[in-house]
Amino acid sequence: MDADTSTDHYTIRSPFAHTGLLCTKNVAEDLQRLASPYLPLQPGPSDPGTWRVASHATPPDGAVAESVTALGEVAVDYAVDHTERTLFHLAPRGDAWVTQSLLRATRAIHRSAASRRGVLFLHAGLVELNGLGVALVGGSRAGKTSFIMASVLNGSGVMVCNDDVSLTVDPVAGPVTGTGWPRSISVRLDTLDLLFGPERARSVVTSLSHPANETLPSLRASGIEQHGTALIYPWEYADLLGTEIGRSLTVDAIVHLSLADEPTDTGFSPVPPTGRGALLDRAVLPLPNKHLNIFGHEPDPAGLLRTHTALTALPTFRFRYSFRDVRHEVDRLADLLRDQLSP
Structure with a gap:
């Protein structure tokens, strides 16, 4: 009590x-x-x-x-x-x-x-990468969290959200705006090892305050999550990385992110306009909440269509990166996007 x-x-x-x-x-x-x-x-x-x-x-x-x-x-x-x-x-x-x-x-x-209200929810993180608003799209274990954390540590990134970004478009002015939500950040333990070294990573994990961290090791023991995970509150994330967290951001580009099995499998390629819609649809969340959907969520079709159309008009790319070289890969993507989006 x-x-x-x-x-x-x-x-x-x-x-x-x-x-x-x-x-x-x-x-x-x-x-x-x-x-x-x-x-x-x-x-x-x-x-x-x-x-x-x-x-x-x-x-x-x-x-x-x-x-x-x-x-x-x-x-x-x-x-x-x-x-x-x-x-x-x-x-x-x-x-x-x-x-x-x-x-x-x-x-x-x-x-x-x-x-x-017609907001579209996407399985994606949102980061300001060297001044560009980049939606990093991908399912679980696609490498979004590792990439965003590495971008912040490199000094080139500001996180708005790690996952489940909400997107709207101004019907008059036209830009797509991504907004984050307060939710804990699920981080692979080997990501913490990679970014901070094993000793500091262990210290970080023991300092975390999310109550579910007491039970999450069962996922690793059962084989469901082979790498092990920890839940980090946004304020802990900001303290750990010495950064601020943004609330919203104009989206300038969409990047469909994935992890390469081998360094030779890395790659970057534009997605043609004809292929963007189907690729985007695979990442749209059908429900606004993962677990607690008791408050009604009938979407506004006109708003969803307007946002979907604006998203498919944005420059869109695939980026497959090497997990072990993530900090270098952050710089590589930033350079590639700057080259592609320069006037």
């Missing part, structure tokens, strides 16, 4: 929605740090009729049970009162899990609202 369970009201806002929080002061302070710079938190109650997320509160008898389990993590239990539009966190207890649970639920509400 937490030492202080007295709760207060807070509001979180985004361009798509605002939601209420009912939680302790300690949880609110931790959540504000985790949500920055994406979702600002302010003291005070939200407007009537908006969704609220509550901890240390008893749900009514008619609330519907919901349980969410991410791979390698413990189950998180909620109860949902649809009439009063309130989601209650039930378990596990302890400030670390309560904070993580409330952040996930708040993010899910706002991403669902964004989906109804």
